[in-house]
Amino acid sequence: KKHDAKIGPQVARRNAGDLRSLAADKGYDAKAFRDELRQNGIRPLIKHRLFNSLDYAHNARMDSDRYHQRSMSETVFSSIKRTLGAAVRARSWWLEFREMILKATVYNLRRTVRYP
Known part of the structure; x- marks a missing residue:
């Protein structure tokens, strides 16, 4: 199958009106993707892959509390x-x-029934 990093921009475009920031892992570290997010008014919370010292500096400036929300989603x-x-x-x-949305809905319903 294709790598899912190609799907990230499609999902972001589809939901651009609802997003204010987007947290993702280093697999989505394409400059074109970051630029597209910024053009749509979305703040990218994507760590840089570490190729040089500037990448370390970019990662150090990232808001760790907001990026931590990604780990909760994971x-x-x-x-x-x-x-x-x-x-x-x-x-x-x-x-x-659509199947993934249905799975998420079932998961939320199960949690609601378990924890009233």
Whole structure:
């Protein structure tokens, strides 16, 4: 399958009106992606891959509290994969996206029923 870093810009474009910042890992560290986010008024919280000392400086300036929200999302993703399965059965991108939304909805409903 294709690397999912190509999907990041598509999802950001689709939700550009709702986003104020976007946290992602180093796999989404493309200058074009960062520039596109900034043009849409979205603050990129994406760590730089470490190739030179300037990249270390960029990472040190990042707001760690906001970037930490990404790790909370990763925890939820991990929980969804463990409870509902990691694989999606759909073949097209749109149907895969819809299936992931349904899995997230089921996860939220299960949490609501468990913790009233």
